[in-house]
Amino acid sequence: MRVSQANGRPRQVLYRKGQPCADVSIVRNGWAFRFAITASGRRQILSFLLPGDLFSTSAVFGDRMHFSVQALTDVAYCGFNREDLQRLIFADPKVSRTFADVCSEQEAFSDDRIIDLGTRSAEERIGRLIIELMARLDRRGQVHDNMFHFPLKQQHLADALGLTQVHVNRVLRRLRESRIMELSNGVLKIFNTSAIRKLADMR
Amino acid sequence: MRVSQANGRPRQVLYRKGQPCADVSIVRNGWAFRFAITASGRRQILSFLLPGDLFSTSAVFGDRMHFSVQALTDVAYCGFNREDLQRLIFADPKVSRTFADVCSEQEAFSDDRIIDLGTRSAEERIGRLIIELMARLDRRGQVHDNMFHFPLKQQHLADALGLTQVHVNRVLRRLRESRIMELSNGVLKIFNTSAIRKLADMR
DNA sequence: CGCGCGGTTGAAGAACCTCAATTCGGGTGG
DNA sequence: CCACCCGAATTGAGGTTCTTCAACCGCGCG
Numbered sequence: 001m002r003v004s005q006a007n008g009r010p011r012q013v014l015y016r017k018g019q020p021c022a023d024v025s026i027v028r029n030g031w032a033f034r035f036a037i038t039a040s041g042r043r044q045i046l047s048f049l050l051p052g053d054l055f056s057t058s059a060v061f062g063d064r065m066h067f068s069v070q071a072l073t074d075v076a077y078c079g080f081n082r083e084d085l086q087r088l089i090f091a092d093p094k095v096s097r098t099f100a101d102v103c104s105e106q107e108a109f110s111d112d113r114i115i116d117l118g119t120r121s122a123e124e125r126i127g128r129l130i131i132e133l134m135a136r137l138d139r140r141g142q143v144h145d146n147m148f149h150f151p152l153k154q155q156h157l158a159d160a161l162g163l164t165q166v167h168v169n170r171v172l173r174r175l176r177e178s179r180i181m182e183l184s185n186g187v188l189k190i191f192n193t194s195a196i197r198k199l200a201d202m203r
Numbered sequence: 204m205r206v207s208q209a210n211g212r213p214r215q216v217l218y219r220k221g222q223p224c225a226d227v228s229i230v231r232n233g234w235a236f237r238f239a240i241t242a243s244g245r246r247q248i249l250s251f252l253l254p255g256d257l258f259s260t261s262a263v264f265g266d267r268m269h270f271s272v273q274a275l276t277d278v279a280y281c282g283f284n285r286e287d288l289q290r291l292i293f294a295d296p297k298v299s300r301t302f303a304d305v306c307s308e309q310e311a312f313s314d315d316r317i318i319d320l321g322t323r324s325a326e327e328r329i330g331r332l333i334i335e336l337m338a339r340l341d342r343r344g345q346v347h348d349n350m351f352h353f354p355l356k357q358q359h360l361a362d363a364l365g366l367t368q369v370h371v372n373r374v375l376r377r378l379r380e381s382r383i384m385e386l387s388n389g390v391l392k393i394f395n396t397s398a399i400r401k402l403a404d405m406r
Numbered sequence: 407c408g409c410g411c412g413g414t415t416g417a418a419g420a421a422c423c424t425c426a427a428t429t430c431g432g433g434t435g436g
Numbered sequence: 437c438c439a440c441c442c443g444a445a446t447t448g449a450g451g452t453t454c455t456t457c458a459a460c461c462g463c464g465c466g
Binding site: 093101 | 239241242247249261263264270293299300304306307309310311313316317318320321322323362364365404
């Protein structure tokens with residue numbers, strides 16, 4: 001299998017919407033995010049990418065994607081040759097199966113985001129995104145004492161959740177003042193796990 | 204290939220979230236939609252299903268899905284045996300490829316919906332949903348003279364677009380009064396195609 | 407006839423946005 | 437070392453969009 005390696009600095013665009021690429025990329029280290037810019041100039045962050053995440057499952061089949069990818073921190077990523085990867089996946093039913101699971105997990109994540117944006121308040125959206133990221137980081141062993149490295153700026157939260165940076169700021173203040181969680185200097189601390197779960201799960 | 208047939212009446216739930224099913228369902232006739240109900244009781248419509256649409260690509264691999272499906276009109280649908288279908292898809296690279304394309308198209312649709320909900324106004328969301336559905340119906344030859352059967356109630360538009368039925372009503376009134384389009388008696392007529400495209404594409 | 411579903415409308419309010427000014431901290435050049 | 441700068445966070449004031457609540461209408465149907 002032909003594999004290429006690459007690195008990205010914070011803010012660097014790792015892939016630009018619509019560009020053809022022979023490789024299927026996967027994050028090895030650091031954080032990145034998928035996003036799109038609308039005709040009116042607004043940015044929507046579609047998802048955050050953590051170590052081990054494919055840029056997109058659809059990249060396994062097509063050579064261009066409908067979104068861009070930007071690094072959030074220093075990032076190491078690698079690209080698998082598409083044809084080699086396809087052979088690898090479809091040669092072994094067990095691997096096909098694993099890949100299929102990844103696809104349906106992605107579908108579920110997208111649908112969850114749609115539900116968040118369509119039905120939930122700013123507080124709930126923020127709570128749920130934090131919970132989701134914490135769970136994903138926990139699986140990677142990157143959560144200690146309800147505390148973890150969190151490189152998103154308020155503007156990233158805003159663009160992921162369909163809010164403005166100013167409003168995100170106010171919600172974070174409320175959460176901080178009610179001693180539920182605190183985000184500062186790129187570190188997120190959860191003080192009241194049950195409160196944030198309650199916030200995230202129900203009205 | 205083992206295939207089963209079934210029909211559904213309007214409002215009938217065709218699949219309930221989390222239920223195991225041995226079949227992979229596909230709509231043959233009529234309209235349906237995928238949806239979820241949040242803990243607070245709000246409904247989010249995730250997508251509309253037209254003739255030829257799979258309930259979900261993830262159903263090809265897993266035996267339970269994370270959403271429910273409800274009929275909007277009289278619906279005919281059929282279920283393919285999962286194992287048979289998997290063999291059919293993965294036996295022929297050409298079929299695998301087609302299936303993969305369907306998967307990435309789904310991904311693109313989901314991301315578009317996220318962008319709509321995250322960045323656009325009520326008017327834009329409604330305009331874009333109409334345009335999307337019109338394009339999909341057009342491919343099926345169901346649009347004549349910028350006019351087509353449209354079984355969605357205002358409540359469905361609201362639940363798909365993260366709005367209230369009351370607000371959808373007001374937006375539709377504005378669109379009607381400005382002679383852009385009209386929705387009544389289950390028929391949608393577009394009077395001003397360029398206006399609605401402008402509405403849908405840009406700020 | 408009465409009932410229920412869906413559409414329409416008004417009034418009032420909540421959630422969120424826009425604009426703009428200020429602060430804060432870390433880096434950088436003089 | 438200090439002045440400056442820049443990205444990011446914070447805060448206030450005022451406005452817009454959308455929601456909520458509630459009432460009413462029209463229509464098809466048992």
